[in-house]
Amino acid sequence: MPTPEIEQTKTQETVQEALHKILDLLDKQQLVEDLVHKQGGPRQELVESLLQKQHMAELQTRLAALHPADIAYILEALPPARRLSVWDLVKADREGEILLEVSEPVRETLIAHMEPEELVAAAEQLDTDELADLAPDLPEDVMDDVFKALPVAEREQLRAAMSYRDEAVGALMDFDLVTVREDLALEVVLRYLRRLDELPDHTDQLFVVDRRETLRGALPINRLLVNDPEVLVRDVMKTDMLVLHDDDDAQDAAQAFERYDLVTAPVTDRRRRLVGRVTVDAVLDFIRQRAEAERLNLGGLREGEDIFASVWASARNRWAWLAVNLVTAFIASRVISVFEGTIEKLVALATLMPIVAGIGGNSGNQTITMLVRAIALGQINPANARKLVTKEIAIAVLNGLVWGGIIGLFAMALYKSAALGLVMTAAMTLNLLVAALFGVFIPLLMTKLGRDPAVGSSVLITAITDSGGFFIFLGLATLVLLH
């Protein structure tokens, strides 16, 4: 008896291997082309076309064996020209799925390379919820054609899916529902399922609705399997469960999935009518995208860059952040200029001032990181906030005396001036206090204003501790050392 072989692990390593083999094939093809280019002649061209055909066939076989997400990964890693030649080899019936998986900038390059009819064909392979995700990147006439080709019910779904804001549960939702009535026996449900070719992905529960599509409960597949077939749905269905609303925040839904270890959750509209479901894979994608957006934002990039994008496109992606920082640096510079007279008399101040500003910024960012986390964990309320300020002040004083003391001793030893050392320690402590106060205040204020405290707080605190640090240190020095 022949035994079926289990496919080997397809983790990162295996995908990397596939990538290298494809790069290899592309290199070989390039080599042949270069050869012909150099030597010319009809015979070389014949050899080229034969070898090329062989390479292309091998490439196509390799691509066909890969999951759309892996093809997407490989497309991301290829420089533009090769990306497009691989794209041309991808079977037309997989293009839609792959377009969904690639990143925004790569998607744009692929779509720009496709004919309208090709795009319409790719889009038509997708479910309406997937189509809604792709729609913003498609040319208008393509979307018009796709829209016209849809059955009426799906048109409605597409319109609904596209109407939600990006951060709403509705934008995560799909429409692959299996619904049952509560007065059926499990046996009937089992027979009904057997008539389907397959169940939607991630079906861990069937949704129980009444005639008006109002959600009445859910029948977990597990219960369907372990209970007596004669039992009614009503008697084993679950009614204590998470129900999402289509206009809830997607972020709240993601937290609920993490907290309650869900695979799917039903989504209802305001009238408690079932309109769709959210699956854990959509939640995972959402979490990854958010983490990536946060990472890019912290690093000062507006959006993910295709490493093969033009210099011009990349530069523009980085300008907003550089411009903001240039303005704050310019302000700090103007603060220093107020004390040019003092620095002229004691140039050591110019040497030491970046330390005071820098450590203030680091400390302020620590406080902000701690606070953003506490806000996300719901640990902040008016009573706690007061305690927290007291605690941060205590830490600032402690750190100011310890680290400010150390650096003060250094300054004293280097410049043979006890007064300079004391000014250094005092300025460091004061700037750490400024960092602590604003480090608590900025995220709280942003939350109160309904903004995400993780975005922009870092730039603000650094601007304050830079200008503040220079002002405190140079101001103190002017008062103490020059009079």
Place this chain on the structure above:
Amino acid sequence: MPTPEIEQTKTQETVQEALHKILDLLDKQQLVEDLVHKQGGPRQELVESLLQKQHMAELQTRLAALHPADIAYILEALPPARRLSVWDLVKADREGEILLEVSEPVRETLIAHMEPEELVAAAEQLDTDELADLAPDLPEDVMDDVFKALPVAEREQLRAAMSYRDEAVGALMDFDLVTVREDLALEVVLRYLRRLDELPDHTDQLFVVDRRETLRGALPINRLLVNDPEVLVRDVMKTDMLVLHDDDDAQDAAQAFERYDLVTAPVTDRRRRLVGRVTVDAVLDFIRQRAEAERLNLGGLREGEDIFASVWASARNRWAWLAVNLVTAFIASRVISVFEGTIEKLVALATLMPIVAGIGGNSGNQTITMLVRAIALGQINPANARKLVTKEIAIAVLNGLVWGGIIGLFAMALYKSAALGLVMTAAMTLNLLVAALFGVFIPLLMTKLGRDPAVGSSVLITAITDSGGFFIFLGLATLVLLH
């Protein structure tokens, strides 16, 4: 006919409400205590004890209705004294699960407050894979008792689970497997399942093994449901699927779950024997924990702080980062001190130098963020790396001329010196070049050394662009303006 009520959404908002009600009850109880404390007397004590009993009963009812993850959330948000009084009200049979859900520092405070017997009882409610997660925080004698109380098979599982490094698939794995043989009819499988009280959570597939526990395939529940009961497992089982190895990197497993939209995946040892499975909820927790660790690291915190932790504990959590930054700031300060003579002659340099250093740091961090992402996406190979360096250099020159030009014009206007403006523009461009080169070089080197390029790159590049920026600007000024 009475209709079952569906429980309302339990998203963030509802949990917050529960938290506020509990805080309210705790406040009332405190009020009663304070009153008695002030007025004394046996009658007041009677009133107190009656009211307290009432409040406690209400608290207990509320807590009993909450999911363990929600109780964990509420415990996190309470100051230590109240946290412990709520903890005392939690039913003993839920303590184990809740200990798993709370963060490390809060878990420590709760465990420190519990008697050994209580801890043993809590631990014994857990599955072996959960126990392995909790074990490092439990006192040794408690673990000894728990270990002795386990059946032999589970002892082996626990020993195995505890032997994996934190970043291995084995550490994510659980042992809740349902296995079947390939020569059974689906009907037999269905009957077998019906004999179980319930299936393990997240059972989307049964694992098909032979007599030696070697993995042969998987039977998705969906196929079990839609296929004819007479069909054999062998004929409908899946053999093309993701198989993890217990010593694979957990990070690779997480990527595979995202990529292939999995709910569970089988885990085998080196001899292809099925040893466990990974479920998507464990993957979600892993991803969240990694994202949080990364966020804390970027913010300069060693680990998550309990906002109610002591000043001393919090300060120590922040010292490593401050110490590193103090050293780099000190080095930058020494670089400036080399040019004290120059600054004395032209004090405007002290005013302008932080701009050159600061923008260099921002730009370097942008390059690093872009590169870390590209490395994670597998976009970096030797051929691409060379192109990338060229591109980053081009962006640096462009940005240096544009932004350096703007700030140079400002400097020129402010200090009426064309030469100073030119030095400013040139220094800015050169420092952006340094930022670009090291911004590409540092993450590549770290990856080559097998380290995570996201950790520590930012501190390094900032140190280089600070000291480098001061050196370039002041050095150029010394050469051009003073000779």
